[in-house]
Amino acid sequence: MKKTIYIISSLFLTLAMQGQIIPQPKATASPTIKIGKSNNFELKNGLKVMVVENHKLPRVSFRLSLDNMPYAEGDKKGVADITSQLIGSGTTKTTKDAFNEEVDFLGANIGFDANGASASGLSKYSGRILELMADGALNTVFTQEEFDKIKAKMLEAIKSQEKSITAVAGRVENVLTFGVNHPSGEYLSAESINKVTLQDAVSNYKNNFVPGNAYLIIVGDVKTKEIKKVVEKLFGSWAKATAPQITYPDPKNVPQSQINFVDMPNAVQSEISVVNTVNLKITDKQYFAAILANQILGGGGEGRLFLNLREKHGWTYGAYSSIGYGKYVEKFRSSTSVRNAVTDSSVVEILNELKKIRTELVSADDLKNAKAKYIGNFVMQIQKPATVARYALNTETQNLPADFYENYIRSINAVTVEDIKAVANKYFLADNIRILVVGKGTEVAPALENLKMPMFYFDKFGNPIEKPVFKKDIPKDVTFKSVLDKYIVAIGGEKAVKAVKTISMKGSTTIPQAPSPLSFTSKADSKGKLNVELAMGTMSLMKQVVNETGAYVLQQGQRKNFEGSELAEMKSSAVLFEELNLSKKEGISLDGIENFNGKEAYAIKNGKNTLYYDVASGLKLAEAKTMEQGGKSITQTTNFGDYREVKGVKVPFNIIQNVGFELDIKMSEVTINEGVTDSDFK
Template sequence: MKKILVFASALLLTISAEAQIKRPQPQPGPMPTVHVQKPQEFTMKNGLKVMVVEDHKLPRVSYMLTIDTPPYVEGAKAGVSSLTSAVVGNGTAKTSKEKFNDEIDFLGASVNFWNTGASASGLSKYSSRLLELMAEGSLSPLFSQEEFDKSKQQAIEGLKSDEKSVSSVASRVTNALLFGTNHPTGEFITEQSLNNVTLADVKQNYASYFVPENAYLVVVGDVKFKDVKKQVEKLFKNWKKASAPVSKYPEPVNVAKTQIDFVDMPNAVQSEIALVNTVNLKLTDKDYFAALIANQILGGGGEGRLFLNLREAHGWTYGAYSSLGSGKYTSKFTSSASVRNVVTDSAVVEFVNELQKIRTQPVTQAELDLAKAKYIGNFVMETQKPGTIASFALRTKTQSLPADFYENYIKNIQAVTIADVQRVANTYFKKDNQRIVIVGKGADVAGTLDRLGYPVNYYDRYANPVEKPVFKKAAPAGVTSKSVIENHIKAIGGEKKLSEVKSVSTIAKGSMQGMEITMTQKQTAKGQMMASLNGMGMELMKQVITPTMGYMSGQGQKQELKGEELKEAQASAKLFDELEDLKNAATFELSGIETFNGEEAYVLKKDKETVYYSVASGLKIAASETMEAQGQTVEMTTSYKDYKEVKGIKLPHTFTMPMLGGAEFKVSEIKINEGVTDADFK
C-alpha cells in the first residue's frame, strides 16, 4: 500500500534573514531604577491571603488565585491532578458551561481554572463580575462524567502521540532517572494510570488540595483596596478552612560518577542529549544572582557558549542551551541539544568541555557584561507588566523573600563578579556527577558511546533498565534487497494480483487533540491520487495529484504544485510503490536487521528513504523519509500494522500519520476496483 505522504510540503518553512547594517554602538546610559509597588494585604479567617496592588494607569484588572500546594506523589493514579485541571472550569453548580463561557465572551474577558488555582482578567468596569465568575468557577465546579470521559480520552490520545516523539520520551526518562519515579517530578503518566482514575478520584483530588490554607489571591489593576476587600470577604467566606495532605518522598541524589543513560528509539533522526544534575537553589541563597549569570553565559541564549560552540562553530544543531532551576523545592540544572545522530558522541564531548571550561577558567569581562545587560534589560521590561507585579508579590510571600528583594534585583546582578561565576559554576554545574541522558537511534549511535569513557546504561522508554540491545545485525547469506521486496509482495498477494488492481479507495478514522478526523484516499493505476482530511464537519486539507498537475488546498486557499515539487509528488503517487521498488531493487541498500517497535526488520535504504520489512512475516511495517524543515533534519516515519485481506490482497488497516503528530488511524473501509472515478481528481 502506498505510504501516506499527504501535505508533506506544508511542513517545510522558508527561513529568510535581512542583512544586518553595521551602526555605531550607543554608549550605555545610567542604570535604571525600578520601583516595584507593594501590595496592600489582608488574611481571611479560613487562611486565604489577599494582596491588592492598585494600578490606575489603565482601565484593566487581573486576578490570580494560587494555591501553594507542596508537590505530591500520585502513584498508581498518576494523572489525577492533570485530569482535575482539565475538568474544572467546565460549568458550575449554578451555571452551565455554555452560559458561563458566553458571559465571559460578552465581557471580552479571560477566565481560566486549573487544579491549583484560577485567573481572570478584563476591563476594570467589569471587575466585580469577573471576580464573581472566578469565585463561582473555583468554589462550585461542576464535575460531569461527560467532561471527565472526554478529557481522559484526549489525555490518552496525547500519550499515544508522545510515544512516537523522541523529545517527549527524552523529557520523561530524564526526570524519571534524575528524581526517581516515586518523586513528584520523576513520576509520569501512563495510559494505565489514567485508566485507574475515576471521576470520584478527581472530585477527591479537588476536595483535598483545593483548600485555602496556602491560598493566595493577588489583585492588580484599576481597583480600590477597600472595594476588593469587601467583595472577597463576601465571595470567599464560605470556603471551608482545611489543610492539604502532605506527601512524603525521598530526596533525589546525584550519581556518584558521571554516566551515560541511553534509550533506543529507532525512528530518531536526531539524538536528544541532556546533561543533568539536581540542584537546591533558593532565591534567598547568596549564590542566586551569580548562578543566574553563570547559566546565562554558559547557555542562556544565542550568545551563550553552548550555542556558539555546537551550532555556530560546528553546525551540529539548531540550538544548544542550558537552564538552572530555583525555588522552594529541589530542581535541576540541564544543558541540552538535539543533534544529528552521526555527531552524538562529538556533541557530548563538547558539552563536557564547556562545563569544564566555565568551572576552571574565568569568564571574560565582556561575557559578564553582556549577561548582566541582558538580565537587567529583560527584568526592566517585565516589571512593566501587571502579571509580573502579581508574580513578584506572590513569590515574595511563598518563598519568604526580603521586602526589598526586587528593588535590589539590579544592584545584586551588578554585584556579580568573575570570581563569583566560577565559584557557582563549580557548585551547581556538576560535571563529575551528571547523568548524560541520550535518546536516539541505537543502530547509529550506541556503538560510538563506549569510546567516551563513561559507564553506559540502557533503559526502555519508561526508564526501566534493560540489557544492552542488539541494535543491528547482518542479514543472513542470500538475503538481498530484491528478495526482501519480493517476499513482501508475495506476502500481500503476489505481483499478479497487484497488477490487476486498477484503483483503491480507503477511508480511515483517527483523532488529533480530541478532534475526530476522517482521512479519505483514492488512487488509480494511472498515477492519480487524492487525499483529504475532514474534521468538525468541514474539509481541513486536500491534495490531488495526476500525471499532468497537482495541488494542495486548505482553509480556503489553494496552492498549485510546480517544478520539482510536482515531479516528486507525481513520483510518489504510484498505486503500489512495492512494484516500482522491485524494478529498482538494486538502488536500495540492505543495511542489516534492526529492531523496530519490538519486531526484527530488514532495513532497506535509498537516498533519504528508509523502509522496514518484518523478518518474520515479510510485511512492510514502516517507512520513513528524511527532510529539512526550519533548519533541522526531520524524519517522518509512517508505521503499518493490522494487515487484512481485501479481495485477495493484504493491506494495513492501522497506520500512523507523522504529519499529524504521529496520530494513529484505523481503516474503516477499503474498496478495490470500485468507488473511484476520474471526477475524484479534479
C-alpha cells in the same frame, strides 16, 4: 505501496528552518524600577490576601494560588490533573455553559487549575468577576459525565505519545533524575489514569483545595478597603483547613558521570539532555550569577550551545540550557535534538561548552549582553499585572526581602565574570552528570560507546535493562529479494497486486493548534501519476501532483514546479507498489534485522532510504527517507499500519509521518480500480 507524503513534510520542515536569532538589545542606563506595594490582610480561615492598587488603567486581575507542598500520587497518577480540569466545570449555582456565557458577556478571562484560579477584566465588573471566580473555585460540581470526558481525552493524548521520542525522553529524564516515587519523577500512564475514580478527584479537591496555604493576589484599579469587603463575603465561608504536609528525600546526582541510553528504533533523530540536580533558592547570594551563567551558556539563540551546535556545525535547529530554582530541588539541563549521525559529536560539544564555562572566565561582552537581555525582559514584564502578582506571591512564599524586585537590576549589574565561573563550577557539574540519549540504537549506540564513558541502558519508562541486541544476524536463506517477495505475497500475491491500476484513499488527521481536523486525499495510478492533498474544510492547504509532464506543489496559493533531481525523486515516488521492481534496482541491500516499534523487522537499504518489513508477517512497517532541507540532512520516517484487505489486496489504513510532531492519518475509505480519472492529475 509507496505513499511518501512529501508535500506535508516539506511544509513543516520549511517552517522549522525559519527560526531567526533575535538581535541583542544594546545596554543602556539602568531604569529605576518601582513595584507597587501590596496591602495585606488575612481571613480567619487562613487565606492571605495581597492587594496592589494601580489606577493607571481601568482593569483588574485576580490570582488565587495554593502554595501546597508537591505530592506523589503513586499508582493513581492523574488524580490532580483530572481534578484540575474538573474545577470550574459547573457549580452549585450555575451550569458550565451559563458560566462561560456570562464570562464572555463581561469580556473577562477566568481559568482554573489544581493550584488555584485566575481572572481578569474591566475594573467596573471587578466584583462580579471575582464572584464568578470564587464560585467556580469553591462550589464546583463534580459530575461523572464531565469526569468521563476528561479521562477519555487524557487516555487519547497518552496513546498519541507512545511513539513520541520527545515524550519518552522527557519522561525518562524525570524518572532518572528524581526517582519514580518523587512528585517530579512520576508520570502519567494509561494504567494509572484508568485507576482514578470520580471519588478520587473529589477527595483530592477536598484535601488540597483549601485556604491554609492559599494566597489571593489582586492587582489593578481597585481600592483595598472596598475589595476587602467583597473578599470577606466571597471567601469567608471557605472551610478552614491545611493541605497534607508530605516530605520526600532530596534526589541525588549520579556518583559518576555516565551515559543513559534508551533505544527508540523509530527515532529519526536523537534527544540529548545533560542533567544534574540543583538546590538553588532565590534568596541565595549566587542566584543572579547562576541565571546569568545559564543565559550565557544556553539561554537562547545567542547562547554558546546554540552558536556551537547550530550556527557552527549545523547539527540541530536549536540547543539550550535551563536551571531550576525555588523552594525544592530542581535540575540544571542542557539539551538538543540532532540527527543520528552526529549524536556522539553533539554530546562531546555540549561537554566542551560546559567545561569551558567552568574553567575559563567569560568575556566582558558576553556578560554585558546577558545582563542587557535580563534587564530588558525584566523591565518589559514588570508592566504586566500577572508579573506584579507573581512577584508579590514570590515575596511571601520564598521569604524574599521587601525590596528584592526593586533591587533586581542592581543585583544583576553587580555580577562579575568571576561570579559566573564560580556558579558554573557549583551548579554545572563535571563529575556527576547524567547524559541521557534517546535514539535509534543501531545508528547511535556504537558511537556513544566509543566515548569511553560508563553507559547504562533503560526502557521507555526509565527501568534499567540489559544492553539490547540492536541488530540480529540475517538467516542464510534470507535475501533482500526474498523479503520483497514475502511482502508481495503478504499483501495478496503478485497477480492481485499487478491487477491494481488505481488506488484512492480518503482520511483525516489533526495538527497542533488547528481549529478542526484536516482531510487527507490521495489518488495514484499504475502509470506513475499521483495527487495528494491536505485540506481544512473547503480550503486546500497543500496539494502535490505528479503527472506525465512533470510535478508541482501548491502551498498557500503558491505553485512550485519540480525540476532536475527533485523531479526525478518525485516521479520515483509515484508508484503503487515499488516492491514489484525494486529487486531489479542497483544498490539494494539487506542491512539486518532490527527492532522496530516492538517488532523484528528486516531493514533494506535503498540508496538513502531504508525500508522496514515485519519478519513475522512480511508487511511493510515503515520507510525512513533521508533528504536535504535548508542545507541540513533530515531523516523522516513514514509508518504504515492497520492493514486491511480491499479487493484482494491489503493496504494500510493508518499512515503516521514525523514532521516535527507525529502526523497521524487514519483512512476512512480506500478504493481500488475506481474513483480515479486522468483529470485528477492535471
